[in-house]
Structures are given as structure tokens and as C-alpha cells.
Amino acid sequence: MALVGLGVRPLGQRVARRFVSAGLAAMVVGVALVGIFEAAGPLRLLGATAAAIAAWDVAEHGISLGEQLRTDAETRSVELLHTGTTSAYGAVTVVVALVTYEYGATGLPLGALVLLLSAAVTLLALLYR
Amino acid sequence: MxxxxxxxxxxxxxxxxxxxxxxxxxxxxxxxxxxxxxxxxxxxxxxSRPPAVELELERRLGDRRPASSDPVTVTTRVTNTGDRTLADCRIVDGVPAMLSVASGSPRHAAVLRPGETAEFSYAVETEPGRHQFDPATVVARDITGAHEVETTVAAGTEIQCADAVPELPVREQPDGHAGRLLTDEGGSGIEFHSVREYRPGDPVGRIDSKRWARTGELTTVEFREEWPTSVCLLVDARAPAYRAEADGRPNAVAHCLAGVEQLVSALSETRDAVGLAAFGRELCFRAPGVGTDHETALWQLLGTHPAFDATPPGHVRAGGGAEETDEGDLDRQATLLRKQLGSDTQVLVLSPLADERIVETIRTLAAAGHTTTVISPDVTTDGSLGRRLARRERRLRLRTLRGADIPVVDWDPATPLGTVLLDEGRRRWSA
Structure with missing residues (x-):
């Protein structure tokens, strides 16, 4: 599934953005399938999702740079900083989620429920801003 | 911003x-x-919040007054004068519309800490004339990329490049579009026209004194009268006119504007009244006039009026709606212009002739009694079928205009306008 994301990204032109979105969707669905059928551990699922989103973000950022500055401009420092920040934030999110998951609650369903609630509240706040 | x-x-x-x-x-x-x-x-x-952008821009030219056709290195330095780090600062330098980039890229992206400076350089091909750099466009995104701030940073930089051909005094083209209009009327002037019987009221200085001494007969010498013409330079700067040979090459409007600048400076040395008009984002009109004040006003208009902008207006999709309003707009602007033009004003149209409507408009102008001449920069190229079609269509439009007795100068922008006009003048305006 990661191949899907990797394989589509080098494609240029205007379709690139669509391909990158499709790659993210494919990876997300893949992670979900792995979570359902293989009952993989939370670390792997969280890590995979965060990495997928970070990869999507970097790809999209690269495309926007390409659109605005074309391909021959010097953009390395900006890309490195952006990639680094997104990855670091992703890692922090994963760690926070895991730590809360491990130590936050005794029963699994309850812990998941608390997190679900907080996540839902955040999402609602975002959606109805 | x-x-x-x-x-x-x-x-x-x-x-x-x-x-x-x-x-x-x-x-x-x-x-x-x-x-x-x-x-x-x-x-x-x-x-993250949208970044606060405070930048300073500085350009250095390898050679401020280069010889023609030498690439000039431009080094642009952008300094962050604010107190926040700009995590994603994208800079597109405002290369003059007439100049194309020879090597390197005028675009740059950098992470700018407070006080830090990003420097990038590129080379531009020079064209004869004076070229002003546009303000650089800066797009700054915050670290997450959720907000972006677009702004411009200006630094008045100018490249002045010696003309390959000395600028022509346009009066060397006797019956061209812009020279002094020589009439067949006798009167006061320089060139001998005729001798006629003295009529009371004739100026004493024009009495042929030698003949009077010889025969005692009073005669008056007539000279060919010269009338200053009044010329209105009309630029077609509508969205369809912003065509270029290829990406990164100056578009037709930029060529037209360069042509107008040359013509204005050439015409201001004659006694001809020069006016300025443009179809485009809005109608621009300045009635023909003479004098330093008028000339200054013309230059100011060329530099600041939105219609004389060498960058194309925002994306004009070939959607039906937009096209129609554009058509109505051109008709409205043309009617307004005809109302404001004096009836004896010549019109010199600069247009790439990129569509049919401008041809119609030019023919309407000519039919309304204005002596009309067209200078058309050729930005079509060979290559794909579409390009060849565009080139053929333009040729047909030239032929239509010439068929309607409107002289058209087909100007290949690679050669200076002065040379082209001189050649045309020699061929007596192929009509």
C-alpha cells in the first residue's frame, strides 16, 4: 500500500495533487484494513497513519512550491524545515496518544471511549468553528 | 497584502x-x-498564526548599462526585518516584462530568521531600452502551511540598455503614420510651393522682391504648408492580447508598451500632438497634446495606469460568460474612445491582432474617418497544429485589414521597432 503512495508521487502536472490525495486515501484505507483484520498493535497503526499524513503533507507542500516557484528554484531549506516540523509533530501526537492509551485508563474500552470523546469534541470544534 | x-x-x-x-x-x-x-x-x-511579513529587498545588477544582448546578472537580496522567523518564504522577483531570464531562476524559497538575508541570482537577456523592475511578489506561509500571506516588496531598480539602432526621428517617414503631415496647400512653410499674384493682406516678407524689382509686378511666394499631426497611440491590452511566444518570453502587450514608449519619445521631439489610449482592464484615454507637461503626463500614465500593465489580468478562462462581457466591454470602450477622439486625429493601433474583435474595432475606427495604422508585434510561432493555426489566423487578419486599406506593420519583436518602421517607410507602407 505504501507503494501506491510512493509510485504516484513523482507524476507531474496538475494531476499530481489528485494522485497524492488518492495515495493518502489508499494508505489510510490500508491502515484501517490492517487494524481490522490483523489486529495490529496501536503503535504500528498510529505510526503508519502519522507517517502517511506526513508524507501527504510533504508531497502537497512540494507541489505547491512547484506551482508557485516552478521546478528550477532553490527551495531545499524550506522543504527540510517543513518536513521536519510535520514529522516531529506527528511523532509527538503518536506518543501522546500512546501514553494516554497505556496509562490513562484501566479498561481498554473506557480508555478508548475517553479518547474518542476528546477526539470527537476536537473535531466538532473544528467543524463548527 | x-x-x-x-x-x-x-x-x-x-x-x-x-x-x-x-x-x-x-x-x-x-x-x-x-x-x-x-x-x-x-x-x-x-x-500557527499567519506570519507577519516585514521584508526588505535589494537588487544588484552586474552591469547597470549593459551593451545590447549581453546577459546581465541580477542578484536579489531579501532581508527579514521583522522579529519573527518566516518558515516558508517564497519570493518571485519582478523581472521586467520585456526581459527574459537567461539562466538561473528569479524565484526562491527560504527560511528567514529575524535579520537573516536570502540571496539568489539569475541572469536576464537585455533588450534595448529602459526597463524597470516590478516589485517582487512574496508569498509567506506559516510552518503548517495553513495560512499564506501574499505581498509585494519594491525596490526601484532599472536596467538601461543602449539601443542597437539609434532611435529614429519619426518625421523621416513623410506620409507615414506619425510624421509631420505635409499638405499640398500653399501657405507659410519651408518648402517652395508656388508663386501667385499678390493679394492685399499678404505678409510683406513673402512678396517676391526680386521679381518686383525686375518687372514692378507684385507677386507672393507660397510655401508648402506643414501641419502638425495629432496622433493617438492606442494599445490593445485586453486579456486576449497577452500572448507570448512561450512561457517566460515577453508577451505581446509588453512589446506594444515598449513600442509605445519609443514612439512617444520619438514623437515628443517633433511638433506632433501625441495622445495615448488603451483598451483593456479599463479604457484609458489622454487626448493628444504637446509640451513638456503633456509628455510628463503621458509617461506617468504609461507607468501607472492599470490598463498599461504588462502582466496579464487574473486568469481569464475561455468560459462563455467571461468572453461575452469582454466583447461588450470592448464595444463600449471603442464607442467611448470614438466619442472622445477629435475627428482629425490619426490613430496608431498597437495590437498583436490576437482575435477578430479587435479587427472589427479597428475597421470601425477607420470607417469613422480616422486615419488608422496598425503596428502588430508578431508573437506567433511554428510548432504544434494550434500554434500554426494561430499564426495563419493572424495572417488572415493582417490581410483583412490591408484589404480594408489600413496599413499594417508586421513587427517581429526580435528587430527593433525603429528598423522595422524605417524599412516600411522605404517600402511606402505596403497597403
Missing amino acids: TVRATGRWRGIVAVALFFVAVGVLTDRPATLLVGVVGAGMAVYPRL
Whole structure:
């Protein structure tokens, strides 16, 4: 599934953005399938999702740079900083989620429920801003 | 300065919701947990604010007055004068519309800490004439890329390049579009015209004194009268006129504007009244006139009026609606212009003739009694079928105009306008 994301990204032109979105969707669905059928551990699922989103973000950022500055401009420092920040934030999110998951609650369903609630509240706040 | 949200993180909300839904439906806590990461990522763009952009720009030219056709190195330095780090600062330098980039890229992206300077350089091909750099466009995004601020940073830089051909005094083209109009009327002037019987009231200086001494007969010498013409330079700067040979090459309007600048400076040395008009974003009109004040006003108009902008107006899609309003707009502008033009004003149209409507407009102008001449920069190229078609269509338009007795100068922008006009003058305006 990661191949899907990797394989589509080098494609240029205007379709690139669509391909990158499709790659993210494919990876997300893949992670979900792995979570359902293989009952993989939370670390792997969280890590995979965060990495997928970070990869999507970097790809999209690269495309926007390409659109605005074309391909021959010097953009390395900006890309490195952006990639680094997104990855670091992703890692922090994963760690926070895991730590809360491990130590936050005794029963699994309850812990998941608390997190679900907080996540839902955040999402609602975002959606109805 | 415009601040806008890029909305690039919006889809992540869907990812978070997806995981939550899948986790709940399939009873997998680990999958449910992934929703937390999704939510965390969805919050990410909210953590940053749009950046405050305070920049200073400085350009250095390798050679401020280069000889023609030498590439000039331009070094642009952008300094962050604000007290915040700009994590993603994209700079597009305002290369003059007439100059094309020879090597390097006038675009740059950099991380700018307070006080830090980004430097990039590129080379531009020079063209004869004076070229002003446009303000550089800066797009600064915050670290998450959720907001971007677009602004411009100006630094008045100018390249002055010696003309390959000395600028022509336009009066060397006797019956051309812009020279002094020589009439067949006798009167006061320089060139001998005729001798006629003295009539009371004739100036004493014009009495042929030698003949009077010889025969005692009073005669008056007539000279060919010269009338100053009044010329209105009309630039076609509508959206369809912003065509270029290729990406990165100056577009037709930029060529037209360069031509207008040359003509204005050439005509201001004669006694001809020069006016300025443009079709485009809005109608621009300045009635023909003479004098230093008028000339200054013309230059100011050329530099500042929105219709004389060498960058194309925002994306004009070939959608039906936009086209129609454009058509109505041209007709309205042409009618307005005809109302304001004096009836004896010549019109010199500079247009790439990129569509049929301008041809119609020019023919209407000519039919309304204005002596009309067209200078048309040729920006069509060979290559694909579409390009060849465009070239053929333009040729047909030239032929239509010439068929309607309107002289058309087919100007290949690679040669200076002065040379082209001189050649045309020699061929007596192929009509």
C-alpha cells in the first residue's frame, strides 16, 4: 500500500495533487484494513497513519512550491524545515496518544471511549468553528 | 497584502472521522485510537498564526548599462526585518516584462530568521531600452502551511540598455503614420510651393522682391504648408492580447508598451500632438497634446495606469460568460474612445491582432474617418497544429485589414521597432 503512495508521487502536472490525495486515501484505507483484520498493535497503526499524513503533507507542500516557484528554484531549506516540523509533530501526537492509551485508563474500552470523546469534541470544534 | 487560508489540512478531518467510524463499527480499540492521531493532525494548522511579513529587498545588477544582448546578472537580496522567523518564504522577483531570464531562476524559497538575508541570482537577456523592475511578489506561509500571506516588496531598480539602432526621428517617414503631415496647400512653410499674384493682406516678407524689382509686378511666394499631426497611440491590452511566444518570453502587450514608449519619445521631439489610449482592464484615454507637461503626463500614465500593465489580468478562462462581457466591454470602450477622439486625429493601433474583435474595432475606427495604422508585434510561432493555426489566423487578419486599406506593420519583436518602421517607410507602407 505504501507503494501506491510512493509510485504516484513523482507524476507531474496538475494531476499530481489528485494522485497524492488518492495515495493518502489508499494508505489510510490500508491502515484501517490492517487494524481490522490483523489486529495490529496501536503503535504500528498510529505510526503508519502519522507517517502517511506526513508524507501527504510533504508531497502537497512540494507541489505547491512547484506551482508557485516552478521546478528550477532553490527551495531545499524550506522543504527540510517543513518536513521536519510535520514529522516531529506527528511523532509527538503518536506518543501522546500512546501514553494516554497505556496509562490513562484501566479498561481498554473506557480508555478508548475517553479518547474518542476528546477526539470527537476536537473535531466538532473544528467543524463548527 | 492579502492573507488567505490555504485549507490544505481540511481533508485530514475526514481521515480522523474515518478511523473513528471504522474503530467503533468493527470494535477495534487500536483503530479507534488512530482517530486521535487524525484529530491531532487536524488541530495542527490551528496551532500557527499567519506570519507577519516585514521584508526588505535589494537588487544588484552586474552591469547597470549593459551593451545590447549581453546577459546581465541580477542578484536579489531579501532581508527579514521583522522579529519573527518566516518558515516558508517564497519570493518571485519582478523581472521586467520585456526581459527574459537567461539562466538561473528569479524565484526562491527560504527560511528567514529575524535579520537573516536570502540571496539568489539569475541572469536576464537585455533588450534595448529602459526597463524597470516590478516589485517582487512574496508569498509567506506559516510552518503548517495553513495560512499564506501574499505581498509585494519594491525596490526601484532599472536596467538601461543602449539601443542597437539609434532611435529614429519619426518625421523621416513623410506620409507615414506619425510624421509631420505635409499638405499640398500653399501657405507659410519651408518648402517652395508656388508663386501667385499678390493679394492685399499678404505678409510683406513673402512678396517676391526680386521679381518686383525686375518687372514692378507684385507677386507672393507660397510655401508648402506643414501641419502638425495629432496622433493617438492606442494599445490593445485586453486579456486576449497577452500572448507570448512561450512561457517566460515577453508577451505581446509588453512589446506594444515598449513600442509605445519609443514612439512617444520619438514623437515628443517633433511638433506632433501625441495622445495615448488603451483598451483593456479599463479604457484609458489622454487626448493628444504637446509640451513638456503633456509628455510628463503621458509617461506617468504609461507607468501607472492599470490598463498599461504588462502582466496579464487574473486568469481569464475561455468560459462563455467571461468572453461575452469582454466583447461588450470592448464595444463600449471603442464607442467611448470614438466619442472622445477629435475627428482629425490619426490613430496608431498597437495590437498583436490576437482575435477578430479587435479587427472589427479597428475597421470601425477607420470607417469613422480616422486615419488608422496598425503596428502588430508578431508573437506567433511554428510548432504544434494550434500554434500554426494561430499564426495563419493572424495572417488572415493582417490581410483583412490591408484589404480594408489600413496599413499594417508586421513587427517581429526580435528587430527593433525603429528598423522595422524605417524599412516600411522605404517600402511606402505596403497597403
